[in-house]
Amino acid sequence: MAxxxxxxxxxxxxxxxxxxxxxxxxxxxxxxxxxxxxxNPVHLDEEFARDTLFGGRIAHxxxxxxxxxxxxxxxxxxxxxxxxxxxxxxxxxxxxxxxxTVQLTVSAKLDDAKRHVALDCQVHxxxxxxxxxxxxxxxxxxxxVRLEKPELPMITIG
Amino acid sequence: MAxxxxxxxxxxxxxxxxxxxxxxxxxxxxxxxxxxxxxNPVHLDEEFARDTLFGGRIAHxxxxxxxxxxxxxxxxxxxxxxxxxxxxxxxxxxxxxxxxTVQLTVSAKLDDAKRHVALDCQVHxxxxxxxxxxxxxxxxxxxxVRLEKPELPMITIG
Numbered sequence: 001m002a003x004x005x006x007x008x009x010x011x012x013x014x015x016x017x018x019x020x021x022x023x024x025x026x027x028x029x030x031x032x033x034x035x036x037x038x039x040n041p042v043h044l045d046e047e048f049a050r051d052t053l054f055g056g057r058i059a060h061x062x063x064x065x066x067x068x069x070x071x072x073x074x075x076x077x078x079x080x081x082x083x084x085x086x087x088x089x090x091x092x093x094x095x096x097x098x099x100x101t102v103q104l105t106v107s108a109k110l111d112d113a114k115r116h117v118a119l120d121c122q123v124h125x126x127x128x129x130x131x132x133x134x135x136x137x138x139x140x141x142x143x144x145v146r147l148e149k150p151e152l153p154m155i156t157i158g
Numbered sequence: 159m160a161x162x163x164x165x166x167x168x169x170x171x172x173x174x175x176x177x178x179x180x181x182x183x184x185x186x187x188x189x190x191x192x193x194x195x196x197x198n199p200v201h202l203d204e205e206f207a208r209d210t211l212f213g214g215r216i217a218h219x220x221x222x223x224x225x226x227x228x229x230x231x232x233x234x235x236x237x238x239x240x241x242x243x244x245x246x247x248x249x250x251x252x253x254x255x256x257x258x259t260v261q262l263t264v265s266a267k268l269d270d271a272k273r274h275v276a277l278d279c280q281v282h283x284x285x286x287x288x289x290x291x292x293x294x295x296x297x298x299x300x301x302x303v304r305l306e307k308p309e310l311p312m313i314t315i316g
Contacts, residue, residue, distance in 0.1 A: 004198070020195065028193045034310055035186045035193070035221065037178065038228035040162070040237055044308050061241040062220070062227035063193065069220035070196035079198055083219040087245045150202050152192055153316040 002149040006078030009115040009140040017105040020071035024059050026096045027157050032060045058093040064100060064132045068121050071102040072136055077117065080141030084116070088134040092125070099126045107135070115140045160307040164236030167273040167298040175263040178229035182217050184254045185315055190218045216251040222258060222290045226279050229260040230294055235275065238299030242274070246292040250283070257284045265293070273298045 007016070033039045038060055041048040049057040065088050073081055094100055103122045110116040117140045123132040165174070191197045196218055199206040207215040223246050231239055252258055261280045268274040275298045281290040 022195050030310060031189050031193050031313065032224065033308075034313055035189050036224035036228040037180050038224070038231045039308050039310065040231050041305060041308055044310075060224070060227060060231075062224045062244070065223055065227075065244070066190065066194035066196070066218070066220045069218060069223075070194040073196045073198050073218075083248050085245070085247050086220070086223070087243070089243050090241050147199060150191075150197050150199055152188060152197065152202075155189065155192055156314040158311040 003146055004074050004079050004149055005146045006080050006141050006144065007076060008142060008144055009117065012077060012106050012109065012117055012140060014106050014108060016076070017103060018071070018076035019101050019103050020067070020075050021099055021101040022067045022070070023099040024063065024094055024096055028063065029057060029059065029096065030157055031155070032063050036060065036062065054093050056095060058095055061090040064090070064094055064123055067100060068102050068123065068134065068136070071104050072119065072138060076104045076119065077138065077140040079145045079147050080143070082139040083136070084139055085137040086134060088132060090132050092129055092131045094125060094131050100124065100131060110137070115142060161304055162232050162237050162307055163304045164238050164299050164302065165234060166300055166302055167275065170235060170264050170267065170275055170298060172264050172266060174234070175261060176229070176234035177259055177261050178225070178233050179257055179259040180225045180228070181257040182221065182252055182254055186221065187215060187217065187254065188315055189313070190221050194218065194220065212251050214253060216253055219248040222248070222252055222281055225258060226260050226281065226292065226294070229262050230277065230296060234262045234277070235296065235298040237303045237305050238301070240297040241294070242297055243295040244292060246290060248290050250287055250289045252283060252289050258282065258289060268295070273300060
């Protein structure tokens with residue numbers, strides 16, 4: 001059984017850093033279109049996408065945002081965190097087969113009473129190219145939490 | 159057949175506004191966990207979530223972000239838009255069964271040569287409660303485009 005463990009506010013130090021990686025599959029493009037409602041063919045139709053300036057299908061930019069949010073929610077600070085704000089700059093396309101790595105770094109402890117924390121967010125692909133960056137503001141958990149990672153059900157497309 | 163039509167840069171006027179609505183299903187919680195990697199039980203396990211301060215399962219905050227991105231990409235400016243930046247403030251939880259409506263408003267035409275446009279983004283639930291807000295910066299399309307909306311394949315969970 002896999003577990004997620006958080007880092008409570010009192011244990012967070014400026015400069016503390018953590019990484020979270022995720023690969024993009026062709027199925028993810030379909031699933032993201034489904035849940036967001038963004039059915040643009042640049043994400044779904046290889047033939048159409050080949051004739052765009054991207055030269056092939058690319059991820060929805062906010063897929064990268066969703067992986068940043070997963071890093072915040074599962075790793076730093078992890079379970080019990082409440083997401084307050086996120087700024088994102090989309091720099092380069094992400095393509096099926098790419099693996100992106102989110103690096104989060106605690107940039108400031110903003111408010112000890114409210115437990116507000118600022119996180120620097122940098123996302124690189126497997127070639128070390130910066131694909132997105134930004135800053136998050138979160139309400140960090142007060143208490144240590146260790147949770148079993150739920151198993152997701154099977155998802156079938158088509 | 160449904161179509162998506164964009165609004166090219168030259169036709170965009172400050173104050174122009176458009177809406178895009180999407181309902182959150184229980185399946186969406188599973189699919190968002192799958193594609194993002196955020197498997198926190200507050201999104202997946204009703205029994206666990208009932209004992210949190212939210213009192214039940216809630217959407218991943220970035221699901222709302224993904225619906226904003228869909229509004230930008232399919233409605234205003236629509237197909238051909240390149241997403242540059244997004245700032246998000248998460249205000250209130252969104253729950254399965256909720257329908258959210260993204261209202262986008264052109265707040266500035268920032269650069270005629272680069273076709274950069276700023277959009278104000280406000281997201282309300284079916285009760286009129288503001289659940290998220292923010293600003294987007296996009297590169298608007300130069301040319302009118304009208305595209306068939308691709309049909310998504312069937313997605314089965316479990």
